[in-house]
Amino acid sequence: MMEDLNISVLIALVIYFVGVFLVGVYAMKYVSRARTLDCGTGFIDEFFISGRDLNGFVLAMTMVATYLSAGSFIGGPGTAYTQGLGWVFLAMTQMPTGYFTLSVLGKKFAIVARKINAVTITDFIRERYRSKSLVIIVSLSIIFFFIAAMAAQWIGAARLLQGSIGLPYVTALAIFAITVIIYTTVGGFRAVVLTDTLQGVIMTISTIILFAAAVKAGGGITNIVRSMKEINPGLITPYGIQEGFMTKAYVTSFWILVGFAIVGLPSVSVRAMSYKDTRSLHRGIKYGTVISMVLLLLMHLVGAFSTPLVTGIESGDLVIPTLTVSLFPGWIAGLILAGPLAAVMSTVDSQLLVVVGAIVNDLYGNYIKPNDRDNTKKISKVSFISTLAVGVIIFIVALDPPDLMVWLNLYANAGLISTFLWPVLLGLYWKRANKEGALASMIVGIGSYILFSYKWPRPLGMHAIVLPLILSLIAFIIVAKMTKKPPKEIIETFWGI
Amino acid sequence: MKEMDKEKGISKEDFIEDPRYKQCNKEAIYACILGVINVIWWYAWGYGLGSKPVSEYKYLMGFPDWFFMSSVLGAILFTLLTFLMIDKLFKHMPLEKMNEEEAKKYIEELK
Numbered sequence: 001m002m003e004d005l006n007i008s009v010l011i012a013l014v015i016y017f018v019g020v021f022l023v024g025v026y027a028m029k030y031v032s033r034a035r036t037l038d039c040g041t042g043f044i045d046e047f048f049i050s051g052r053d054l055n056g057f058v059l060a061m062t063m064v065a066t067y068l069s070a071g072s073f074i075g076g077p078g079t080a081y082t083q084g085l086g087w088v089f090l091a092m093t094q095m096p097t098g099y100f101t102l103s104v105l106g107k108k109f110a111i112v113a114r115k116i117n118a119v120t121i122t123d124f125i126r127e128r129y130r131s132k133s134l135v136i137i138v139s140l141s142i143i144f145f146f147i148a149a150m151a152a153q154w155i156g157a158a159r160l161l162q163g164s165i166g167l168p169y170v171t172a173l174a175i176f177a178i179t180v181i182i183y184t185t186v187g188g189f190r191a192v193v194l195t196d197t198l199q200g201v202i203m204t205i206s207t208i209i210l211f212a213a214a215v216k217a218g219g220g221i222t223n224i225v226r227s228m229k230e231i232n233p234g235l236i237t238p239y240g241i242q243e244g245f246m247t248k249a250y251v252t253s254f255w256i257l258v259g260f261a262i263v264g265l266p267s268v269s270v271r272a273m274s275y276k277d278t279r280s281l282h283r284g285i286k287y288g289t290v291i292s293m294v295l296l297l298l299m300h301l302v303g304a305f306s307t308p309l310v311t312g313i314e315s316g317d318l319v320i321p322t323l324t325v326s327l328f329p330g331w332i333a334g335l336i337l338a339g340p341l342a343a344v345m346s347t348v349d350s351q352l353l354v355v356v357g358a359i360v361n362d363l364y365g366n367y368i369k370p371n372d373r374d375n376t377k378k379i380s381k382v383s384f385i386s387t388l389a390v391g392v393i394i395f396i397v398a399l400d401p402p403d404l405m406v407w408l409n410l411y412a413n414a415g416l417i418s419t420f421l422w423p424v425l426l427g428l429y430w431k432r433a434n435k436e437g438a439l440a441s442m443i444v445g446i447g448s449y450i451l452f453s454y455k456w457p458r459p460l461g462m463h464a465i466v467l468p469l470i471l472s473l474i475a476f477i478i479v480a481k482m483t484k485k486p487p488k489e490i491i492e493t494f495w496g497i
Numbered sequence: 498m499k500e501m502d503k504e505k506g507i508s509k510e511d512f513i514e515d516p517r518y519k520q521c522n523k524e525a526i527y528a529c530i531l532g533v534i535n536v537i538w539w540y541a542w543g544y545g546l547g548s549k550p551v552s553e554y555k556y557l558m559g560f561p562d563w564f565f566m567s568s569v570l571g572a573i574l575f576t577l578l579t580f581l582m583i584d585k586l587f588k589h590m591p592l593e594k595m596n597e598e599e600a601k602k603y604i605e606e607l608k
Contacts, residue, residue, distance in 0.1 A: 085560075085561065085564050088564070088568060089539075089543055089547075089564060089567060089568050092539065092567070092568045092571070092572060093539070095535075095572055095575065096531075096532050096535050096575070098579070099528060099531065099532075099579040099582075100528055100532050103524055103525060103527070103528030103582075103587075104525045104528050104529065105525075106521050106524050106525050106528075107517065107520075107521045107524065107590060107592065108517075108518055108521035108522070108525070110592050111515065111517060111518075111521070111592050114592055114593055114594055115594055220559065221558065221559030221560060222556065222559035223559075224559075225556070225559055225560060225561065229551065233551040236551065236554070236561050236564075237547055237551060237561075238543050238544060238547035238548075238563060238564075239547075248544055252536075252540060255536050259532070260532060277589075277591075277592060278587075278588075278589045278590055278592065279589065282583050282587055282589075285579065285583055286579065286580055286583055289575075289576050289579045289580075290576055293572045293573075293576050296572075297568065297569070297572055429522070429525070492512050495512075495514050495515060495518070496512045496513065496514065496515065497512075497513055497514075497515050497516075497594075497595045497596070497597060497599075497600040
């Protein structure tokens with residue numbers, strides 16, 4: 001196997017991995033400082049939310065890097081490669097995430113989080129609804145769905161390493177897993193957002209270079225579009241090449257799935273409580289919108305433009321690595337391929353931290369051993385062990401990889417969105433929202449989603465997520481109206497001064 | 498979601514509502530409006546021009562017109578509109594917990 005290794009690509013990637021490690025070590029200083037502090041929850045605040053001090057640029061980068069995943073860098077361009085411009089058109093439904101999430105949760109979410117000292121989304125849910133069963137459902141949903149989502153992402157990363165440098169799949173997976181687990185464990189949220197920033201910059205640069213090179217290799221946009229039309233006219237329509245796959249209703253429903261409902265993803269929304277002040281927020285929204293526009297548009301266009309450039313690959317997932325290696329000399333290819341790898345890493349590190357947060361802060365710290373929450377030594381040990389354990393579980397899941405990671409990834413995201421979207425949004429903006437309503441919306445949301453994805457994959461022609469979201473909103477409102485108002489002290493905590 | 502209070506910062510309940518929320522609620526609504534316009538722009542251009550037979554497509558900067566208008570120009574336009582929304586409609590405010598005095602001072606400043 002060793003002869004197949006592409007040494008110069010490997011060197012570039014090794015440099016990148018070392019850079020990520022160094023960031024983790026830098027953030028570790030803050031974590032160890034917080035650990036030595038005597039005052040109560042300093043460790044938890046630092047480890048899960050870095051003491052709420054993100055500036056605009058870091059906020060934008062970590063936000064975009066978290067919601068743009070392997071799907072946007074490998075799977076998405078891979079599908080654009082087979083379906084053409086229609087899939088790029090579909091990908092643009094994710095652009096509003098850049099402004100939408102941060103504006104809708106907005107300043108109110110940040111203010112409330114400070115009032116109740118929330119460091120995870122579950123903290124918010126617990127304080128707002130005061131229901132043990134709700135917190136347990138939420139935590140389990142985070143653990144279950146995120147492990148599925150992360151497994152899909154890790155598979156993508158391992159495939160990428162396998163495809164570009166010829167490492168065996170298991171070795172590639174192990175290298176990736178160890179890197180992410182180590183820097184997340186030692187550096188916590190600060191390591192995650194700083195590596196996200198580094199990775200966001202790398203993603204942006206490599207996307208722009210790759211796009212320019214692809215356009216040049218194809219002889220200009222006009223030329224490429226003409227060749228695409230010759231290969232199959234469907235490639236330059238919004239409907240793709242397969243009859244009945246990219247219908248209007250289906251493609252438009254992605255606005256809900258990847259555009260607006262991303263508000264419900266805990267790994268994304270937790271960032272909306274971690275910025276320093278409104279200046280950071282305003283800048284974060286602006287930078288985030290620009291970056292997500294550039295990344296989404298150009299990366300998917302690279303995929304679509306590859307149709308005439310790359311032939312004879314077995315799976316769409318391989319188009320970006322194959323194109324990169326064919327257009328660039330080894331070490332530059334390595335630096336560019338660090339882009340998608342960075343996209344994956346920056347998504348899974350946040351997810352890993354959310355899962356560890358669910359285990360340590362939400363379950364262990366609240367129900368199993370509430371007294372340990374202030375015991376920094378104990379809680380940091382528990383954090384370390386659970387990060388490691390979760391990492392090993394994902395590794396095992398990822399060892400047996402299914403082919404289309406886009407779908408696997410979307411499945412997990414949809415489950416999380418059905419769990420969190422309404423309890424978070426209505427909890428924030430509707431005084432009447434109570435625990436019975438929240439519980440009803442979660443049960444109806446997840447239940448109908450799972451049912452639909454088996455029995456009725458495209459209800460009314462839309463993606464399976466849309467109808468469950470509407471049903472769970474209705475369930476929330478009806479049940480909340482039928483049951484008692486939330487206690488007055490909750491309303492005063494959240495709405496009072 | 499639309500349960501906002503009509504009176505200035507003070508609700509019908511017997512506690513003082515956080516005076517910052519009024520502006521927060523407005524900002525959330527602006528973002529929703531921008532989002533809806535974004536969908537309409539994307540849908541109208543994308544499917545309006547894209548549903549014609551391929552032979553009738555026109556090309557802008559090399560792209561089919563439906564794609565250029567909905568996805569390229571649309572992306573740039575809505576980025577600019579986001580900047581405009583932030584600069585013209587969003588307001589700065591403290592995020593920390595307020596006590597009664599700070600809240601009153603803040604309400605005064607708003608006037």
